[in-house]
Amino acid sequence: MQKQALALTALALLAACTTNRFEADVTRFHMTQPGLRGSIHLEPIDKAAAGTLEFQNYASAVNAELAEHGFSVAPGxxxxxxxxxxxxxxxxxxGIGGGSPVTIGIGGGTFGRNVGVGLGTSFGIGEKKSKETAINMLALKIERASDKSIVWEGRAVAEAGSTARYGPLPEAMPALADALLRDFPGTSGQTVTYKSE
Structure with missing residues (x-):
């Protein structure tokens, strides 16, 4: 009886760890060497979201990570x-599986496509079920302001149970931003999986 209780406790602890663990697949494309830095202004791909609290919160998370790599927030x-x-x-x-919700490629003009309805805001498909998987995505394209040339593109995609710690997009965003910009600029064309608690 005691062994059975210990086994159940171990399973519960394992489930808790799985629920709280964050894992993101990150892909980046660039034609630049390490050392890219300067003042940067963030804006949403959906211009209507520019003044929303949601965008401001997400931009703050990304700006915090960019600051660690030598970028500063431009006044405008x-x-x-x-x-x-x-x-x-x-x-x-x-269930689990399926492709990434966004395709990117440096200069390829595919940024922002195939991401579903209402990009820039959280959205759901179908009725919520306890076994649903939340697929959270963050993508960033950095352009040189002087000539609009794309110098870096990246995306981070993470899956989590709908009731897990990282299920809601706002809760997942700091971890997504951290994963997206970890080891910046990263190896171009390579997908890397980052894990954290």
Whole structure:
């Protein structure tokens, strides 16, 4: 009886750890060497979201990570050396698996496509179920303000149970921003999986 109780306790602890663990697949494309830095202004791919509290919160998380790599927040678009375009969203599905909700490629013009309805805001598909998987996505494109040339693109995609710690997009955003910009600029064209608690 005691062994059975210990086994159940171990399973419960394992489930708790799984629920709280964060794992994101990060892909980046760039044609730049380490040392890219300067003043940057972030804006949403969905211009209507620019003044929302949601975007401001997400931009703050990304700016905090950019600051660790030598970027500073520009007072406005006109004074920025770089413009960062943010795309973010959430969709729900049953089970696990499937492709990334966004495709990117340096200069390929595919940034922001295939991300579903209402990019820039959280959205759901179908009725919520206890076994649904939340798919959270954050993508960033950095353009040189002087000529609008794309110098860096990246995306982070993470899955979590709908009731898990990192299920809601606002709760997942700091971890997504950390994963997206970890080891910046990263290896171009390579997908890396980052894990954290």
């Amino acid at each position: 678009r006109d004074t920025a050396e770089y413009i960062g375009v943010l795309a973010y969203g959430q969709t729900m599905r049953e």
